[in-house]
Amino acid sequence: MNIYYKVFKTSLANQLEYRVNFISGFIFSLFPFTVNVLLWLAVSYQSTDMPLEAGGIVSYYFLTLITYNITSTVSIFKVSDDIRLGTLNTYLIKPYNYALYQLASDLPHRFVFITMNALPILILYFLLSPYFVFNFFTWKIVFFTLFLFAGYLINFLIDFLIALYSFYFSRVSSLYTSIRVLKNISAGIIFPLILLPESVFKVLKNLPFAFISHIPVSFLLDNESLYGAFFYLLKAACWIAVLSVFCAIVWKKGLKKYSAYGG
Template identity: 60%
Template structure:
């Protein structure tokens, strides 16, 4: 465990050298946040049957802005390049698990994001405060712990999905097209593009059972007070099951891929 902590500290130090990148990437993420919020506010004002009002929409997308950025990952192309270019060999000779190494390398980026963008988030909250609904019953320690657990499991699900996609580099030279397609479907299924509660019952029931809902939609609705603690714990248990299932799937893909992997050097 100590060696993985060392990897995390080294990766964190490297990420701190590029602090401006985190702020700029967050500022660019404000563009879809603003567009989606304004779009659905306009839809809500023109439709009395809309289940969400202006305050609920602003609150939902502000929470989504935070949750989706924390649970996102950036390791897929780094892993793909290691496999495609033969750089994986140098890691196979070292005394640690490659997946855990990539996890410890990727996690510091989320930690730096939280620290570096705390001030911009606070400024946005101050500007939108009158439109953001407070939690109906307040945020207790137990609710904060459940929400933090959601963020962790949601991040692991995203990491494992990206890791499994990158493993297709054992078979194909490029995974960018596959990743882009799955990313679009993931953003829709996670409720990032629009709140899933706006869907009819059948597609809502289908999407809510997929692992992507646990990366954004369910943590967001819990933060908004639309999900009880008991229901949230049940969802958290299902999210953990999805994470274990994806981890097992990645292990199978890794073993099959290693039978095909070869690298040459002089």
């Protein structure tokens, strides 16, 4: 465990050198946030069947802005390049798990984002607070944090699984882009899933993508019980276990095909 902690510290120190990038990245993400809010506000004013009112729309996209940035990962292209370019050899001879190494390297990105953007998020919170329809309670903050961590792990495992297909294909960028679009839709990042037909909504909210954004956001917006919170955490744990097994299987099969030459 000490090895992964050292990897985390090294990666954290490296990311702190580029902390301005995290602030600028968050500021630029405010543009799609603003467009989405204005778009759906216009729709809500023109439609009487809209399930979300103005306060609900502002609250939804504010929380989605946070969940999307916290549960995002950046490891996929590093893993893909390691496999494609043969630099994976360097890690195979090391006394640690490659997936855990990548996780320890990726986590500092989220840590720095939270630290660097705490003030901008607070400012945005106070500016929009008159429109919010959710309240923070201690137990809800605890479960919301757990949902965010579970969503991050699920997102990491999905991206890691996609990256492992570099064992079979030279490039996974097009596959990743296609899945990312579907993932963002299924996670409720593009628009609230509640706007979809009931049958489609029931399917999407039970997929692992929902934990990336939809479930954490809905947990704060809806009057979810403590029992329901534990139920969703259990479901998230099951998805993490399933995705971990799939990653392990693809990893073992991929290593049988993997080869790298030269020094």
